[in-house]
Amino acid sequence: MSLAKKFDADLTNKIAELRHCGYVEFNKWELLTWFQRDRITSVIWDEIYERWSDVWEGSDSKVEDNPLMYRDTGKSYIIINKSYFEDLYQN
Secondary structure (H helix, E strand, O other): OOOOHHHHHHHHHHHHHHHHHOEEEEEHHHHHHHOOOOOOOHHHHHHHHHHHHHHOOOOOOOHHHOOEEEEEOOOEEEEEEHHHHHHHHHO
């Protein structure tokens, strides 16, 4: 199973937050509920990455220039646009 249609807007908003803020937090319960899963699987990560790639279509920047990394906090995942933080440290 992939993303439940009724949660499409929620995922879209999280990806927009990631794009504009440089990071976003996904609570594990959100991902498990949205994707109707009992555990975090590659299906979830694939969908997040696909949405992230879609953000950069038609843009001057490319998804390859905006790699994602994440940290597992135990109850959530913090997903970070690595290039956002690289820019912060350069200034």
